[in-house]
Amino acid sequence: MHLFSRTTSLRFLSNLHILALAAIVFGGSAWFQATADASVFDSETFTLDNGMQVVVVPNHRAPIVTHMVWYKVGAADESAGESGNAHFLEHLMFKGTKTLGPGEFSRIIQLNGGRENAFTSQDYTAYFQTVASDRLETMMKHEADRMTNLVLTDEVVLPERDVVVEERRSRTDNNPSAKLFETMRAALYLNHPYRLPVIGWQHEIKALNTKTALAFYRKWYAPNNAILIVAGDVTAAEVRPLAEKYYGVIPAKPVPERIRIEEPPQTSARRVIHKSARVRQPTLAINYLAPSYRRGATEHAYALQVLDEVLSGGSTSRLYKTLVVEKKLAVSVGSNYSASSLDLTDFSFYASPQPGVEVETLEAAVRAEIAKVLENGITPKELASAKRRKRAGSVYVRDDLGTAPRIIGMSLATGRTIEEIENWPDLIDKVTVEQVLAAARAVFRDESSVTGLLLPKPTS
Known part of the structure; x- marks a missing residue:
């Protein structure tokens, strides 16, 4: 499954692909062949009243935390003719809410000494920040805000669409390895949406707009379709009240079943x-x-x-x-x-x-x-x-x-x-x-x- 982030294409196989930090679970290089066994992660999980699953992984080696929200939706869930919409929305999630202007959440993270990113695959989209543990509440507050209060206008959407078009041009169209594997993937899957590139086909990216992005956001982004994972210098007892305060108050809403087109029997190399x-x-x-x-x-x-x-x-x-x-x-x-x-x-x-x-x-x-x-x-x-x-x-x-x-987010989202x-x-x-x-x-x-x-x- 290919992953794309705002800043890097996170996975293409071996020397032909760019290896993502989260590209492979329990396969590939030995350092990443790990498990969420209690003796390894000591993870705890609970579910908020609105259906959002929360997983806490205590790790007290340093006074920092990684805060991640995974949405159980990716490129393979897009409507026909809208390839790249999931990845496009990932970009747009940084464009502001009813309370924060475009890029303001990112500036808050920087002012608090943290780092952030996001990535999209065929099956999920994830957003994360790594900050000092005493800044966790600030991250939750603003991540929960953009889960439900995203504001998009043509003034911010259309220029960002040009950014994604250029991203595809530089990473895929001008990259022979990427072109080969994009075509191989389209040939491997005869009917299933995995045959479509996560970043989208260029002519369909150019047709994406404010309406298509907001429709995808309203259709899939909900607490009952998301997983919150907090790892680092915290405990479940500390995370639970914060999760209930910021995420637990967001109402659940109907989310479509993830129905994928079946792959037919294959008969030809x-x-x-x-x-x-x-x-x-x-x-x-x-x-x-x-x-x-x-x-x-x-x-x-x-x-x-x-x-x-x-x-x-x-x-x-x-x-x-x-x-x-x-x-x-x-x-x-x-x-x-x-x-x-x-x-x-x-x-x-x-x-x-x-x-x-x-x-x-x-x-x-x-x-x-x-x-x-x-x-x-x-x-x-x-x-x-x-x-x-x-x-x-x-x-x-x-x-x-x-x-x-x-590892946990990728597994739970699939x-x-x-x-x-x-x-x-x-x-x-x-x-x-x-x-x-x-x-x-x-x-x-x-x-x-x-x-x-x-x-x-x-x-x-």
Whole structure:
């Protein structure tokens, strides 16, 4: 799932994508393979009378807090023809309310020594501030204010639309890697809205306006469709009265059910080739449609996380050891799988050839490694090592104050529960070599894949 913020595009896969702080939950790099297990986060949760869920993660290492509000709505919930509306509204949420002028909330955060940002994905939109713990009430006051009192006029909306158009031009249209993966995503999903870019298609961004933004805001932004997460030098006893004072007084309202168009059976492999004079290093990518925790053959999700670790978990992983170290075909190679999507997700491979190695040769080698997995699966030794690395990653989960609220928020916004997150290490420990083989054979099917090639285009 791609994420876009006001200042950075937060996720594109591997060296072809920009890695987000909150891009992957329980998959990908080892430092982020963590869990909300009580012994790790010691999180507490309660629900306000208006339906807003609140999660508190005490962490008293420093007198600071991260305050986040997650809305259970993203780009995949947009109306047809309005791609980019969720991300556009994220920008506009900084344009003022009935009590604060445009940018004034941001200035208050700066005056209080804090920092802020926001990001949008296919499945959620989140806003956060990190400040000294004694400034938490100020953050709650103003974040709750813009949950219900946003003021938008053409005078602020239309110039910001031009900003988003330029953002798309600079990050996607002028970025060969982004162009390739945008097209690959559109090809991977034949019908589901995940095929649409989070930032939107340029011609549809240009059609967004004050009316479309306000309609989206009024439709989805409500306390009963939001999650408040506070992590840092606080306790649930301190957070509860503040949450009730500022968020609890906002009335709940009807929010539409998140009905997504179903993806039909896929029967044909697809291939995307993007050539550009800006490309200096060819790149190969192979994406397979895959189940998540919530959709598809969900019983495979944990086994696929283990397989991803075996294939791509560091310098001793299968892909790196074979294709970079031994055969010297690639300068970089890896895989990526994240199970935290509301709907289906993908299992991806990426590789970049050594100088003098044809990309076709590298592709054949990558496919040979996939074939080995399909034939023999993984070994008991690889399984044990992958589980050990995954569990070890949770030791570091609390080093970054922002990690816990991102993991928890991403999980809750895509349909999981605190209990499920807490049980994650035990579920990983139960994965068997037989389950990994079954998962690989269910997912690594040519007919549900897209292969992408990013190639240099000779200048004449």
